[in-house]
Amino acid sequence: MKKLLLMGNPNVGKSAIFSRLTGTKVVVSNYPGTTVGYKKGKMYLDGESSSVFEVIDVPGIYSLDPISPAEKVAVEMLEEGDIIINVVDATNLERNLYLTLQLMEKGIPLVIALNLWDEAAHKGISIDYERLSELLGVKVIPTVAVTGEGIKELVSSLPDTPPRMRPMDEDERWVEIGRIIRETQRVTHHHHTLLERLGDLSVNPLTGIPIAALVLALTFGMIRFIGEGLIGYVFDPLFELYTPLAYLISQYLGGSGFLHDVLIGTLIDGRIDYVESMGLITTGLYVPFAMVLPYVIPFYLFLGILEDSGYLPRVAVLVDNIMHRIGLHGLAIIPLFLGLGCNVPGALSTRVLETKKQRFIAATLMAICVPCAAQSAMIIGLVGRFGILGIGTVFLTLLVSMFILGFILKHLFVGESPEIFMEIPPYRIPYWGSLLKKLWMRVRAFLIEAIPMVLFGVLLVNILYTLGVIAYIGSLMAPLITGVLGLPEAAIAALMVGFLRKDVAVGMLLPLNLTMVQSIVASTVLAMYFPCIATFIVMLKELGVAEMVKAALIMILSAILVGGLLKMVLSMVFI
Incomplete structure (x- = not known):
């Protein structure tokens, strides 16, 4: 051939x-x-x-x-x-x-x-x-x-x-x-078109930054709108149809036992909880199909539109100087911004960055310092009762941590220079045939690669839980949680659940009646210490095992260090 x-x-x-x-x-x-x-x-x-x-x-x-x-x-x-x-x-x-x-x-x-x-x-x-x-x-x-x-x-x-x-x-x-x-x-002379005028406006910082904010806000809004719509009207109803079959399998396996825990997982109040049960054919299928795929589809669609229309290079040019301070170039604004909606498409979008070093820094910073929309809502619910001071402290800490950590990672890890050399093409109307084919190829590739990794992750967690490893880790964490971070022992469960869903973990802190300092520290640490399982699986696929281990160590160390410093400073301020 x-x-x-x-x-x-x-x-x-x-x-x-x-x-x-x-x-x-x-x-x-x-x-x-x-x-x-x-x-x-x-x-x-x-x-x-x-x-x-x-x-x-x-x-x-x-x-x-x-x-x-x-x-x-x-x-x-x-x-x-x-x-x-x-x-x-x-x-x-x-x-x-x-x-x-x-x-x-x-x-x-x-x-x-x-x-x-x-x-x-x-x-x-x-x-x-x-x-x-x-x-x-x-x-x-x-x-x-x-x-x-x-x-x-x-x-x-x-x-x-x-x-x-x-x-x-x-x-x-x-x-x-x-x-x-x-x-x-x-x-020969020609009259400038509307697209050409718009192209000039979108690279001028005075007009380009407001345009970029509007475009990215609309993109984020549409990804979230379509994603939530797919979850609410397509994937959750499909899993409701699947649930009776899952219960039949659960009953056939006796409702408990090792094989039941591996396939179905733990029954929560006698029922299957697709987020927390952690079974191969429950959580293992629900995570990629109903938690990740609904956001992956619109993300890839709008990424393709931004690519084919010629807009992405313009955003990169606008923020390039700022991004260079943390070892990235302007295109890194895409994963960082999309991470505010959901960290999964944020991690996926690190593919727009050319070098291994840039992808590692962008994915790590996003996982540590960019809370998703659901988690942000729960953080506001947890610290909102303390007013703008509590909310502002959490998000300001995350922002400052991102720039400090990015600066450190830039100089700590060797790799290609992030100097940007990018042509700014004219605006073009995307060709829908190519756009939809690109969408299908990317979604198919994601499913082929992600589903086995999610199933492996769920199986590994089940085995570790059965062997008592997770409970042992919890007991080891107790002095750290109560001593360094100043949180009650009951917060340990929330941190463990945070690996499954960050927003659920933050919600578990609400009944604990934490003080303002404890609420701020807990929210910040939960945001920083580790990504949820869906983001973890995607990052593992994008970065590889060795790079993901390095990123995980950076996350844990950053969360402990920032949480400890935050507890110490706030305790002195609010005596």
Whole structure:
């Protein structure tokens, strides 16, 4: 099977062309030995199984001189390709041609998809693509990927012979590009569109920050609205239909015993509680399907819209200077903000960050310092009776802790520099076919990877509970909880439950009649010490076992240190 590589600069429409060329059976993988993801699918010519190509959507690059992990992967994948479709942005021909000349020097059969042909016309850019084809010696096909224009001709023009292009140095390439541009491109005056004006406003700090706040607030609101709607009207009703079967299995197993505790879990007041029972076929299924998936679906949908519309790079530029202080670049605002709704999509969105160090810092800071919406509501309920002083102290502590901890992690861990180099593309209306295919691939990949990990996590907790390990840990924690943090022993149960659901754990503190200092310390420690099981599983999948162990140790140490200092300072202030 021949390998057809889609190659080009970032934001030139490769994914939309990939969606046009391939069917629904698309695989999302990480390149061996890396965390760099790519898509591959199959394309059948004239419907014949004998004429089939493996189409690979190669990560976007600007040249074959790699400076990032994604670019290194793209160059390595080039060695495996049989044919290249070089996707070129017709609105930015001069910049794109540098990679084109480098690809032609490799001696691999190549055809050029001159994409965004319609946008070029709207901007007053006219390109003599036939003359461009003559000068380069390869076929050039104007395309509009979102409508499918030119795709059929592109496929029928796949070459068999490589182009003839002698190797050139950098200066020679730019001289050749200048000659090509003079002979093929003409630019006339055009009126700025509404999207172009909006693009200018959204990168200007004076107007861009309010726009970013509005967009992210709407995104967060819609993710929460759709997620809660899916839970309330789809997944919870489905589990209500499933509950009688679970009870039959429980009765068949005798209502107790080791096998019952593993499969069904512990009955809470004689009934199955999908959050707290911790059985493989109760909590193990409920967590990924009814707690996580409802937020994953809208999160991936809106992430795709923000990606394909060209808005994400603008947000990154606006907050880049601030994020550099804590070892991140501007795109880290996405996981930190989405974590305020639910830490699960927040952890998932760390994928938008390019380096391992950035993903680790962002996920760790989010898990420690960004309480989800449900937990925030319970914190307000717990400390709200002490007024704005109590609420403000908790959230101010978390904010200050985030910047201090981020600064420490930035200098403590080695890794790639977070310097941002990002093109700001024009605003575009997303192609829904590509958007929905991307959504389906991401959701499917999440379920395939997450469900086994959740089931393993539930099984492990059950085994540890049966062996008495969890009870032993609780007894060890007692001096720490009562001595260092100044909390009553009854708070230990809440901290243990916090691994399942943070908001439930905070709710368990309400009947304890804690003082203001105890309430503030308990709320802060619960927010910081460990993520809920759903977030833990996602972080484990995203970071890997070794990195998750480091993150967990940082969480626990940070919670103890901050909680102890907070107790000491507040006790002196409120004697």
